[in-house]
Amino acid sequence: MLTVHRAEQAGCLVEALADTLSQPLADPMRTEIVAVPERGVERWLRQQLSLRLGTSCGGDGIAANIAFDSPSFLLRQVLDGVSDDPEAAESWFADRLRWPVLRVVDGHIDDPVLRVLATHLGTGDARADRGRRLSTASTIAALFTSYGWQRPTMIAEWASGSDTDGAGGELAEHLRWQPWLWRLVREEVGHPHLAEQLPVVVDRLRADADAVDLPERLSLFGATRIPQTLRSVLAALSERREVGLYLPHPSPELWSAVQTAGPQRSGRLRAERRPVRVRHPLLASLSRDVQELQEVLAPAVGATRHHSAEHRRPATLLGALQDGIRRDDPGRPAEGEGLDPGADGSVEVHACHGPQRQVEVLRDRLLHLFDADPTLEPRDVLIMCPDVEAYAPLIGGVFGQSSRVGDHPAFSLRVRLADRGIRAQNAVLDVLARVLDLAAGRVRAGDLLDLAATEPVRRRFGFTDDDVDTITGWVQRSGIRWGVDETQRRRFGLGGFPQGTVRTGLDRILLGVVAEEAENEWLATALPLSGIDSTDTDLAGRFAEFAERLTTLLETVSEPHASGQWLRTMIHAADLLTHTDSETEWQRAQAVGMLTDALSVPEGTPESELELADMRDLMAQLLIARPTRSNFCTGELTVCSMVPMRSVPHRVIVVLGMDSGQYPRAGAVDGDDILQVAPMVGERNVRDEDRQVFLDAICAATEHLLVFYTGADALTGARTPPAVVVSELLDAVRGVLGLGVGDPVPVLYRHTLHAFDERNFVDDGSGPFSYDAALLPGARALSALTRCRERGPALPVIADERLPRAPGDADVDLDELISFLAAPVEGHARQRLGVGLPEQADEHRDELAVELDGLERWGVGNRYLDALLSGADPHAAQGAELRRGSLPPFAFGTREFGPICDKAQAVATAAHGYRDDSADAVDVRVVLPDGRRVYGTVGDVFAGRLVPVSYSRLGPKHRLAAWIRLLAIRAGSDRDVAEAVVVGSASGRYPSAKVSRIRTPDDAGDLLAVLVAIRDAGLTAPIGLTLDAAVAAASEFGRSGDPAKARRRAEWAYKKSYGDQNRYAGLVFHGDPGAAVGFETMAAAVPQPEALSSVAGLLPGDDATDMYIRLAAALFGSLLAHEEDR
Template identity: 25%
Template sequence: MLRLIQSNDLVQLAQHFGAVSAAASRDPLAPEVVIIQSVGTGQWLKLQTAEHLGISANLDCQLPAQFIWRLYQTILGLGSQKPVEANSLTFKLMQRLPTFKAPPVQQYLNAGPRLDLRCFQLATRISAAFEGYLLYRPDWIMAFEQGQNPISAAPNSAWQAELWRSLIAADPGLRTTHRAYLHQQLLKALKTTDHSTQLPTRISLFGLSSLAPLHLETFNHLANQCPVDLYFMNPSETYWGDITTEKSAQQSRLDALSQTAQTPKDNYAFLGNPLLASLGRQGQEFHELLTAQADLIAEEDFVPRHRTHRLGILQDDIYWARETEDSVIDGLLPETQDASLGFHSCHSPLREMEVLLDRIYRALADPAIRVTDILVMAPDIQKYIAVIQAVFGDALPYGIADQNQYQNSDILRSFIQLLNLPNSRLPASELITYLEVPAIARRFGIDDEGVTFIKAWIKETGIRWGRDGASKQKWSVPDETHFTWQFGLDQLLMGVLTDEPITDLSVLPYALPLDHLLVLNAFLDFCQTVFETQTQLETVRSPEQWASAISSLLERLFDPVDQERQDLIKLLDLNEAFLQLSVDESFDRRVSLDFVIAWFDGQLNRPNPAMRFINGGITFSTLTPMRSIPFKMVCLIGMNESDFPRRDAVHPFDLMTAAPARIGDRSRRDDDRYLFLEALLSARDRLHISYCGRGIRDNELKPPSVLVSELLDYCNAVFGQQTVIDHPLQPFSQRYFQDPLIQSFENHWRVNPSRQSKDLTRLSEITSSEPIPTSLSIETLSRFLLNPARYFFESRLNINLTLRHEAIEDLEPFSLDPLTRFHITDLAIQAQATGTPKKQWVADILKQGLVPNFSLGKQALNTIAVAAELLFNEIQGVYQLGRPSVTRTQNVHSFTLQGRFDQLSA
């Protein structure tokens, strides 16, 4: 029995599910199977069931594909066999594509270097297309296997059919394990044999907004052997399957006029609610598929509401499928008193978050709203993670779902960087980045103080990039060791052996304290490991050899503790999966590192499936199907014209884009339209929508998403002109503390009225009770005369204006900065005084890495030598090598100036 339970309220559906579950007589140890569209829906349903029944236990929430594959294993006897999915298809295609002779394939593969990477990218695209055919066009796949081509008119169809047949020929087992074949066999089994003992006592499909026709057909056949309940959130109680937009209606009329014969029905078009017609196409098609199922029992549990705020009126109009002129606005609250619906135009994602925080503070003034009642969604939450963390900080509890696995893991990020070592110039900053990963520094016994020492050594020994001179040739640079790791490390090692310069060596010893030797030893071990890893990864290997090399890399470079161990386990599991895939698909050809990096990067860039959606605070997430579960406050951010609705990725190899669409086909744009409708309906009390409506550089207007524009047009038609709040560029604008419509709760931006001067051309006199000093040092006086304002801030207000940012340089110098030039000039004058030959002191300076060891550097040294010689000739009679210090005191009026002059040469 297939039963369809419809409601406009997901909470009502959850209560209905709970009541059915509580009333059912079943084995208490048998799980209650629930098919869901997202992990978040399952989590929410468990919470609702616990709230309704007092307990929620043994709910087995599964995704549709996961459940159906288990059916294949159970009913068709596949046992523990793994499904044919994107990764396995990709590895199969990696085997076939290099020798597959189709011109489009060979043209792409031979279009440039890095063949393995290009092959992997192409295999990934084609496997995604084949997966789509298996799910939405299974008849094509079956026809391909029979030597037929049902879409012969479509470009690229002939070679794809041939490619599929070649995969079958290479692996005959694929013919009987792919989804299209197994679906046919499952339906036959369900029609001819009683499998009720192998099925759950009941199957519930909860909150699905779409389902592939192949999956829906499966559940329809399952309903003949066990109860199947389908809980569908229907936005409207009235029938809305035939409503259409004004644009579509006009197109239908034009089509009718162009035809010679029309029936009255062909010219009929029911407009209904424009938002429902424009945003609800996906729901229309899914509802049509549901109601077309045989022996369907339909139940309704709709909950009409009559509210007077703008959001409630919009939702009521959609519920009754009203046109704009039929909207009921009796008792409508004035816009200034209605916080249910807000549109906000900002200059940047950062400003969106600052505005959002203020709006949430305002909402939390209502005791009925808690932080757990607030959901914030964006087209891509990854773009907002940094600003969310910066703005919300510790202000309010929150959690971010859908973060890719890189986001909070130094180990995962550094792992991909390490895999890219063969493509790296080994800049100094990169190796420091590795040492700033605690698990790597711990492996080599280097603490934070040690990293500080190492940064100083790198800077002072002139290490910039390149392992040694020979490695520079890879980058079309002459074989020159200056500014390489070898150059700097040799200085450090020589500093251990001696503190005196040795003429025959190419470097000068670096003065290294004895208590730093342990850090130096660990640093040398780290550098050697990185260099060896770079060399090892340059080799072309088989997948089995790559798995071994990666396992060795993880062991040699990481020493995780606590939560870091989970990240390392994740990498070890991925490495094992990579090896197992290659074994399962008999993929043993030697491949380059490009393929390995691309595969691991793709796996790690996916959202973490184990991450909780609801986590005890404000929930931030990406807009995905059925994420729009009921919340009292729903916030949609990043609703920009270019970002939402998201575009369908157009791949020339995907034949579904070239063939006529079918009911039930997925469209990214239609998905997003329905997501927007779901979000609009799931907001109980408040809906907050923001977008970047102004350029941050030029303040130019930028349009919002077309869906936001449609909603604004509807509001304007029903309520009159709807206000879009145009926020200032800066959070400290006085508008936030003068305009109640956009009041800010961030008081640290507020200007104290008592300190706000109306006459900005004059400043209040700064008075002080501190006595004027009678004694000043030359240093203090010079600091004051050079910059009086800076001196005031630092000495009187204790504000340190010094920017301490010691950046690690990655590029060798091509010119001398003033301080280096002064230092070299001083050395040149000392050499003149001691009679040191020019050739020797120039060589010593080159050994220190103070200047580039090529024509520009030598030319700069010659220029300095000439200037130093002229200067020495002028001061030769008074020049002193001892560099004494002199202290002087001078009375000036009522002040005493004191000064100490060090390092005097004359």
Template identity: 25%
Template sequence: MPQIYSSYHLEQLCQTLASHLQEPPADVFAKEVIITQSAGMESWLKHGLTSRNTILANFSFQNQDGFLAEIHQLLFGERPKNNHDSLKYGLYDLLADPAFAEAFPDVAAYYAGDSLRRFQLAGKIADLFDQYQLYRPEMVSGWNQGTRSAQNEAEAWQMWLWQTLHIEARAEIRDRIFRKMDEEEALIRNIFPSVSLFGITVYTNFHLEFFRKLALITRVRFYVCLPTDLQPYENDLLLAFGTKAAELAGMFDLSGFTPVENPANTSLARLQNQILTNKTTFSGSVDDTIQASACYTPAREVECLYNYLLDLLDKDRSLNPADILVMATDIDKYAPYVRAVFHNAPVSIPFQVSGASATSDDTIVAALGLILRFGDDDFTSEKVVSLLEQKRISQRFGIGDTGYIRSVVRNANIRFGLENRKEDDTVYVGWKYGLDKILLGYAMLTDEEFPISEDLALYPFKDTEASASYDLFRLKHFVETLHSVTAAQSEERSLADWKNWMFAEVIDPMVYHDDFSKDDRTELTSIYRSLAYTDRLDYGHSVPFRVFLAELDKRLFAEPRTIRLNTGRVTVSSPVPVRGIPFRVVCFLGLDNGVFPRQDRFQGYDLLGEEYRAGDRSKKEADKYLFLDTLMAARERLYLSYTGLSVRDNTPIPPSIALDILFQYLGEPDLAVRQPLHGFSPQYQPENQRLFTYLYGGETGEFLTAGDSPEPFSSVSVYSFVKFFENPVAWYFNNILGIHYEVTDDTLPETELITPDGLLKWQVKKEMAGIIKQEELEAYRTRCIREGLLPLKSLGQVTFDQYNEEIAGIREGLRGLAGDTPERAVAIDLDIDGMRISGPVGRVFDRDYLALALSKSKEKEWTRAFLQSLLLFAAGSIDRARMIQHDGNILELPVFGKSDARTRIGSLLDFFRRGMEQPLKFSLAATRPPAGKPFDTAWVMSALQTQAKGNDYGLPPDPYMEVLLNERYFDPLTETDLEDIRQVAVLLNLNELP
């Protein structure tokens, strides 16, 4: 008979097992078999046994099905053929059988013509067949006899599939093993002298019968972890969460149960002891050994967790990070927040994320998944560049600056498609055309049109940087390699051939892996092992790529990564792999209403859903038992967290029913601390024992003052000098504080241009305004369409004609004033009062400066033209300056001698220097009151408010001005401030503007 050892104290069970392992074996070469249910328990047990026995050698960790298959291999020379893969692919073929479609047309209609749906259904039915054999063996036995247990359509077509498969049922395999075991007792006893089953919480009758039969031949020991041995349950938590625990207890003789009480005088210890002794109610108050937080978001949950852990580590110097376990209901959702918060925190707490899916980190599998999910329809600019930005992919292709690649793709007007069609002009936004343009720009230093075929020409991309040019060749190689992968997806191959293709054509050429890295070698080995079954599978038929990808999704991409315990760091994991493992501090995140415990949902054809029986699988009951294990596993402290407050309206959100039951049991329905929305909330105070934070300091954002001004500018560009006087407030935020409120979207455009934005429209119209000859204008239109400055095809022509009409007055005025005189740009380089002003100024025709005012903003256009002409006069480069307005009217700009111009610039520089120290209280919008309005404080403040908020006549809001107004920066607006506005307006000659 098997030997049974039970306790709620896992360390006690580990010590018992360690003592048993010290017994001298009959055969020193025979392996000790230890069966566990999770990788986390295996890892913890290895460490526990090694620390107790000093050494752990010649052992084999397995799961229940794996050991059963090994026994089959020993007795029959092969593993059982009734495995999930054989079932799944057998069903995949059977579902395509015309006989099935004829007998069950409604079922066949679900997947008709869709191989992926057929494969997914085959996988679900294979799972059900596996469960039926464990939980409804009498039904499967009836099917073998042609008898249905219920008269419904779902059972009819499933029985047809089962009978047609001719698969040996698990029960038949078990009976055959039993008969062979009776014949080979000596062999089994010699190979497996001792088998230990440790910490398993789920047994089926099928497996228990096998191990009880095995116990008649060799030594079998069960180490069962249970919250208590006392029945029936009277404790409220046992009644609420202990359904599965009671089922497990009913399978064993618990006469040898070892109760180990928690000796501490804390609320957590009392809670555990009352569960252990099956007491009905909780006694005493709740201290800080049990804490809970209600937060607004998962990110705030992690921030509050960090504060909690750092406070513990600070107060208890005996506590180490390795003593802490953090579980999250959805580890893939919480892991990025954990990394972001803990990596950027002011005090480092070492941590290790375990159990997240293989695609949730910078891994070979993550890169592989991104590539294999990429299809022919995904060749848009953003999707291709985003794929290339994956670290392992960019490393493999040797591309160091993906930001540069992104900017080149944007500027080269690559948007979607590989080649596209010339007939609708989409060829100009495809990858082939764009890459040809980029590489020709590197090879040919020309701005002229270049033919690449009989009916296609391009303008070489001229902004290629020599230092990064090789990255552009690598980009081309990447796109071509990616295309070869997507082209192969239309083929059909056997599973083994798809596996070999993946290694040879995807992983090797596209994903970086270091042969000298242990982690990389381990991951590659894991990938190969995950798909090694394809070489053994008795299924040589070809399958579409979609089927192979679905297989990878289940076996590779969704599989959790290796569970790592005992790393010396805080362990962050999903709950199942670490359930019941004791830690001094246990934290549980994501205990949200509707998330935990999970709900049992059955497909309409799932015959298990028709009736629940004791021992059946239940996600809800399994999660409740897991929560009970969590309560018992925390040795000193328990921390629970959930999203309990609405970001939208601040209303409370109820927690998980498991938390609610716990709070009620403790007599503390409001146990959870309501954490503020932001980590920098003023609610956090050092003296508050319940609300505290280590993540944010007490600094406030204030404007720089004269006492702490930045290093003064000794030089400024012409562009920056002009922009300052156009909007000194925005200039201060941008250039001194480094703050930019403009929304910048780095996402690359993935569709053709339909409506150009204001900046693009201004850029094209500005260039058009300077083109006088009609043939040059037509050539510029063609170029704009090819380079993405105008919409494609006829819409581009319509848009261009509209622009031409809008600037007709400017073009006519320029033609009349400039004639055939060529335009030139003057390089300004002035040193005035210790400030160097340098940069180009264009629109100079011989000795005449002609500014073009494309917008209707008179003050802004005048200021720009006036300042540029003033710099030209100071440089002695012009004799006259005029501004052509959008309607064709011509304004004369003031004429200055070199000395007067330098004096005027010097006066403006005084205000410029003041505007470097703090925002200059000046705005072009507040310089010229309308007729009948006095220039006073009330009008100026009204003008500033309008600038900040915008209006219904096309004036956009100014977020920089809005910030200053909200900060009451202009309160009070003094007479000195008004005089400064008047003086700057005079220096800019705004009084001469009509």
């Protein structure tokens, strides 16, 4: 007999099942069979039964000799036992069916009936991607399997030659290719489909109890949907056996309402179904799955038993909500008067600013629950999430799983991510999938480095963290962009340009072991890479071995192979690139096992040829999440997707990530799926399934139900609605509390944008919400700043502080002096405060640029200029640059390189006229009036000249640096240097050089003392000088002597040179590196006269002159007076 056991709580069903199993089978050695829909349910059920079954009065902790199989496995057992040819039934399951489908599609793709399929596969189009063959065959096989599982009557009609939908209708014209193809697949398989044999199988099971080797009692636990084929088999088995269905059902009133509605025609379309009238909105919107299951089971059910827990008065909001669902009463319960949800906390909905904040709020809320109830343990909490993969890294970080840095109390919680995708768990499979992806793509440098950094690859080649960093630097400096070699690039129309490929970059690295890049010597197309130490020789060899093995594999997998050869190739790839130790060897075994199962074909069956794209699709199917029983109910705080632990009761159930549009799933109709085009009652609907799962979660929570969603945009703050089911939950709570439709719901909590918001640390009587002590100082600082803003005064910034003078006996490094005076505001931050802003990240580009940006153009020109100045042959220097891989390909590179060479040649030609001797370096030691020394070394001295040369446009920075070095040589050495000749490029359309000749002054010591005094003052407080504005002011003041004109000229130059965008000025004067700083702010930042009292008589101008102008003239006045431009 088929008996349905139903209960609102799965715990009551466990008691009923335990009572059943406590009665031994006739054969005590016979294994009990309990079919379960999910592995999480299996683990929980096994543990619960072990607490109830035993040799004494139960609770021995042992539940043995029970097989917890899936319903599909149970069906396979029945078919294997009943069928005369078990292999025939196995041939029709999806994992085996893809191969005959693929062979049939390949053999008949030119038939007019399959023209839609041929268009999809791109048959006859040389430009089309033929890699969709296996993916398409797998999809068709899955459809055929689903048809046989859910609508066997349609398959039986197809077998008889009818093109019908199994519901009494004819198929639409665009779907008739499916029965035509199915009949060809049946011929290829050579065995009848289960649907054809189902009447015979059912009759045999009904007539003969020994037709199948199963015990006299079968149980199916926790299902909310049972496909038609399994229903037919279970009904037949129940004629000779005891079959028990243990179904979680939310409401006895709903069950009665479906029964009262009366029997409806079997095999009817869902559109013909009469909706059941219920009062509770959650039952009306979320329970269609269990309603339809009850309807389709009704003809076969022999008895129904309701197992109800002892009814108690609903003392909490959650209890009242569940009681209303049970009684089908959406209103406020009579015994619920005085219900206070604000102090209850049994139902909470948290609106947060994005996924990260959801997890942070969840962490603190759980800690509050653990503190409030010492009996609550992590095992009592279940976190369900529609998208585990997206939230897994956030959970790992927030709960301290990825790093235990810090002392947050949540770091002591043990968290188990139960059903992540297998790619996240099996690193060997991840490596193999990456190899296939690389072969299908362009082999980008970033992807290559990502592969090298995976754990199995690192173990195989001995790469440490430092090694990976070193290799990353090599890849960037060697110019590797994308492509294995020139041959592979031909696929993308770039044959003949090997620069930037892995092969060329690797040659550069290996040549760098024995030669220097600066020597401009190359071998074939490779230029040695500089900076490879002798200690890195072994690493270079290991990286070369890795790249060589990968290159060989990429060539192999890029070609089509038979399925058996693909299996051998993938195993060989795992051996070449990965290594596993005793703790991870299971990963290789699992990878090999899964690939073997996926690629093996029955003996005697021809192997299909698969292309690379087919293998990628097959690998993608293998990497779908597969929860294992060992990951559930481990005593840790469990995080899983929505289905594996559905209906399993927990004291605290958390539903995370219930954002609008994310849940329920969209459920778009697949136009090729006949079951979705015309669905029948009892067939799968993903949106109804998701809704039912959410209802199960509501009913499974015994003490607390916490729901989290993104309730506001993290950037704009605009509020966003939750998932529809969450809105329905809030409406139901309104009904329990007797609130109106528009009334605010007291269980909805809206959280702050940041965890460090001061409101998270305010004691509301039950303690602060946040447990993060590390964020408390930040919250206090934020609170102080907020109060400052409310009071009105401007917030303090760096420029407001006057620091004490730097130690007076500190000598001055010449290079530091030059660096400071070139950018006084930045110098104050760096040299006195030790504050440096991070530079813009110069990420390595994987693509080949068709034009160079300004910095890249300067790098090429500067290297070429250095080569020319060192006396290298121009053609050799150009050849070295071409082999460096820094130029765009083909004509793009020629277009860029030509003007660069012309400009560098013009600068070099101009410089050669003054560099008529070998270069020399001069050590300088200048004794200042206060006893300190300015010390350093000045290079680029040729005979009696200082001749610095730069590819950059000759500007104030280069001239000032040369001037200061010239002063230091004159005042601090016995070397006779008459002038500085500064050579750089000239601005303008045509490439040319610009030369500035600066004569050596007689009062070099005094001038240098003034510059040191300015630096001393600038270390005490920031000085708002920029070089462009300063030289403009000094020039005008020297010409006209009018400080007002000089100031206007400085302002014009400041704006023209975008001085207001100086990041250090923004930091110092406004506390924000991105803030614009006006000229008046900068010009007002000058030292007080007493700060320069030691050199007061040496400053240009008088006491009435604007100090800004006097400082500008001190920097550039004498320079301009001794300068001659050419």
